[in-house]
Amino acid sequence: MSVRVLVVGIGSGDPAHLTGEAVAALNAVDVFLVADKRAATRDLVTLRAELCAAVITHGRYRFVQVPDPERGPDAERDKAAYAAAVRDWHAERARRHAEAITREVGTSGTVGMLVWGDPSLYDSTLRVVDRAAELLAADGTDLEVTVVPGISSVSLLAARHRTGLNRVGAPVHITTGRRLLAEYDPALGDVVVMLDGDLACAGLVEAHPDLEIFWGAQLGLPDEALVHGRLAEVLPEIRARRDAVRAARGWVMDTYLLRPT
Template identity: 45%
Template structure:
């Protein structure tokens, strides 16, 4: 039976790998690296640096081209499901083509596999594909430090105040936050800095990009004072590096 490990590697700093992640990397035969194009080559380099440090000298890397995706579809959910399905098929083909029947493979997952990441859904699809072929695929999940933790640590701010709830959402869904759930919002995947449309000028924001990497940037303050600075900084950094991963905490005063 093959084993597939989903290893959370945190926000990019090898020093933030958990001991469980280090052990799992050392125990794995083949690493499946998803190629998302030249613009995200630095993300692949960070993963390879981790493998150089922690994987066995006889480990192998298999690069899997990421399928194309419509970034502005008429039906967002349907397009994401189609994209994930094709990605799972490609990963499974790479797995069966490179890993012996009793071997192990791993996907190094940025952050944590459970938080706004598709790896668990991909693994479920791969398990179903294996079962249809009369094979078994065992899946192990190793949690990682989240970008939420990396942001609050860098900004030295707790994610919530005493007794208050936390709402985690995306930029696409930010305007749909229920009334009363907006005291402490963690917002991910917001390419358009949607807080400029939804927040009040005196709302507080802690925004971080490239957390845990050499490019880390954190900007904090009232939205009315730093909102446009964040948007301009995000646009500049994305153009400079070709990619960006950012997150922010939005809080009512």
């Protein structure tokens, strides 16, 4: 007995950014599992539904919301506590998804999981699917997992600013806001920062006032916002535009590239 699981990168949610492989995968799905993260991000579910309606050519699919477990105050945790909290969060998400798969498709069918950007980059879906597969295997159900890549926010950021992610022969480093201040060094080359809820780059202004920043929020969506310039000069504008997006949406997804000059 087996259930097919398609983990599909959907970019920003713009149908124009879907690959042909992604469109074919979406059309093969019976049930889409989407994380219900409560009212603040409810329109993310709507965006997924609108995307599917735009490219799926039949009406046999349906959406099932899986309540997302509480994550907790990550900013207050040290490295060890943060890692432990994430492990527990992933384990509970996996349990809930395994239950949803059993309940909604039984022992046969095709489940779809839509991933913003690309599943390979700072996304927990594949880890959750792997853990859910272990739980279901114990009950005699195998998951056949296929991963379809998508356009990442990093790719969109570079395209919108008409720049590369690295300079000639130089490296590019991808990290998170949580790690940025501890590990930043100009020798890293261009640095892409993701999952930065507090604009940690502000902590680099004093030591690196000439850093250049390419910032983007809601990339690919109608309320897309872009800022480029010297970090020390444009940081207030970035904060203001970020706050405006959050006030209008209730959430904001942004990323940025730091380039030493």
